[in-house]
Amino acid sequence: MHAGIRYRERPDLALIAADSEAVAAGVFTRNQFAAAPVLLCREHLKRGQARAILVNAGIANACTGEEGLQAAREMAGMVAQGLGAPREAILVASTGVIGAQIPLLVIETTVPKLIENLRSDGWEDVARAIMTTDTVPKQASVQMALGGHLATITGVAKGAGMIAPDMATLLVFVASDVAVSADALQELLRDAAEASFNRITIDGDTSTNDTLLALASGRAGNAPITDAASEAGRVFAAGLQAVLVDLAKQIVRDGEGATKFIEVRIVGAADAESARQVALTIANSPLVKTALFGEDANWGRVVAAAGRAGVAMDPARVALFFDDVCVFREGKPVAGPEVEAEASRVFKGKEITIRLDLGAGDAGYSAYTCDLSYDYVKINASYRS
Amino acid sequence: MHAGIRYRERPDLALIAADSEAVAAGVFTRNQFAAAPVLLCREHLKRGQARAILVNAGIANACTGEEGLQAAREMAGMVAQGLGAPREAILVASTGVIGAQIPLLVIETTVPKLIENLRSDGWEDVARAIMTTDTVPKQASVQMALGGHLATITGVAKGAGMIAPDMATLLVFVASDVAVSADALQELLRDAAEASFNRITIDGDTSTNDTLLALASGRAGNAPITDAASEAGRVFAAGLQAVLVDLAKQIVRDGEGATKFIEVRIVGAADAESARQVALTIANSPLVKTALFGEDANWGRVVAAAGRAGVAMDPARVALFFDDVCVFREGKPVAGPEVEAEASRVFKGKEITIRLDLGAGDAGYSAYTCDLSYDYVKINASYRS
DSSP, rough: OOOOOOOOOOOOEEEEEEEEEEEEEEEEEEOOOOOOOHHHHHHHGGSSSSEEEEEEEOOOOSSOOOHHHHHHHHHHHHHHHTEEEOOEEEEEEEESSOOOOOOHHHHHHHHHHHHTTOTTTTTHHHHHHHHHSSOOOEEEEEEEEEEEEEEEEEEEEEEEEOSSSOBBSEEEEEEEEOOHHHHHHHHHHHHHHHHEEEGGOOOOOSSSOOOEEEEEOTOOOOOOOOOOTTTHHHHHHHHHHHHHHHHHHHHHHHHHTTOEEEEEEEEEEEEEEHHHHHHHHHHHHHHHHHHHTOOOHHHHHHHHHHHHHSSOOOOOGGGGTTTTEEETTTTTTOOSHHHHHHHHHHTTTEEEEEEEESSSEEEEEEEEEEEHHHHHHHHHHHHOO | OOOOOOOSSSSOEEEEEEEEEEEEEEEOOOOOTOOOHHHHHHGGGGEEEEEEEEEEEEEESOOOOHHHHHHHHHHHHHHHHHHTGGGGGEEEHHHHSSOEEEHHOOOOOOHHHHHOOOTTTTTTHHHHHOOOSSSSSSEEEEEEEEEEEEEEEEEEOOOSSSBOOBBSSSSEEEOOOOOOOHHHHHHHHHHHHHTTTTGBBBOOOOSSSSEEEEOOOOTTTTBBBBOTTTTHHHHHHHHHHHHHHHHHOOOHTSTTOOOOOOEEEEOOOOOOHHHHHHHHHHOOOOOHHHHHTTOOOOOHHHHHHOOOOSSOGGGGGGGEETTEEEETTTEOOSSSHHHHHHHHHHHSEEEEEEEEEEEESSSSEEEEEEEHHHHHHHHTTTTOO
């Protein structure tokens, strides 16, 4: 709904609620200036269950001191009162400008209306209400069978800028009817975040508000999952990962100013950590990203970024491919006008895979990013105005 | 002189020569794909002395395999022959596009003309010949007294893009008439690079060709400096650092698309390494840099970047200043429309100091950077075309 927190004519407040308390888990930013709602969620999640999540867009409630934390508590209190739940059962998330205080009055006016209008098909409304510089709402859903019971996982997310590993200005809310213990849900959520949101980067900037929350009601009727490594745990993990990877890719596609979707796939690395470092260094290189925007198949910039990643490599054993076109191997470019023409054709596409084989082992890692365009600069040069 | 390596109507080849062999030292990129001329210089500098430096712009001779290394050797050979010096006495540096081979024929034709036209007042011509996307030539010079002898240090540099700590796409050549041992010169050069070029960043990208070379002829007649820590060593160190810091700042001012010069000054850090990490994380943040371009005093982005630098900090003890205007302290923004107005005024300036006090100790570090503008994207989206 539109509460009037900062935006004039669009929804900016959403409520996700379970019929009764659900098992709950969360993954949060590692930024040292974690926002007030993040501090509140960490505190409330100690219970391992929650009834509802109140989310606002427009103001991040970050760097707001004790007053900001008090505001987050009051937001939780308003929902708790309306739903007849303990205040600790309410989670809060915020996104938007850093440093401003949340106008509690408009929240207080709107929360009862949100509660009154709760319905089971409101996911798209939630996805729209949490947008900031996002241009499209982001949703994903999967269904699976767990011992003869049909279970569903549905998620919504917002992203757009300040997106980097260790979460992003990323709010993600996942709900499922699966029966699962709080510990297992926390473990599964952390693993799925590692395989999805921790692999995407738009600008290398990690926000103060990154929040991934999951609620699981148990209404599916399956035998409760208490071990993430059990068969049911693995089936649920695959579904959860599918939803989060889908949302993560949607976020990259809708990155601020993005015109292309890029997978940076490292193979042949000595170990996974080396592969990760090289992948993220390439994915965050402004020179690589502007070359992608300019559709200039400038492989030299990719190689130069790989070479400064802090990972030892033997140039003679490295090979670089744009999609399936090998442009560099044995320490020098693959010669010929056809190669240049093929590489240029690849760069005109909307989806490009940069594949770098380090020739040093069997480990790999994929990072996902977008190009760096005029519009990224435009959006971010005047975000607050 | 214009050799025709890649550019049509501008000088692209320069020769710096001493009358006889001079003491020589160098500092180079740590990129794993170090370019052929870098490999050659590392080899030739083992002698601790050199006669001349041949530099070309337009082609970097990086990622060019054995053929590229052979080309660098031949370039050195051409100069050696012309000057009557051993080939190992000639250093070579290149800047420009990665992956292309150097056209040796045009070099061979031009080198004799360069030798014929050597003169003592050609510094500005050298500074112009080594430019790539630079818009102005960069020179600096100081004089000092060393035990009654006047000594001079003069340097030229090129930069513009792919500039990051651990050197940059940076070519810097320094000449002095000071008498100094090779070991002392190497130590002094490394220290001065740490205080200058290793503190600047334009886009976080470290190049394959970064090269800082120094020649010292001994013609000043001072008692040779053999100990960097001696009194004369310290006087020379101060002069050398002054020249390199001056050149480093010129490079930032002329960063690709730069409209502002920014010092990110960290104070009150627990240790120097923490201060450095925080300074460079802020200086490389695209969100901070686009806010600077947009003249939006968005302190939240500075705080958020500091918070993701991997350094533990207590938000309640951190204070942030734009020039002398305190915008954030005790975990929240300093309130009031006057503060916002003053901060906005600071952001309209061409030189801005972002000062962050971590409140954790006595260590500090300054990094230098520029803003991120439309022109950065424009220049880099079409660099090869």
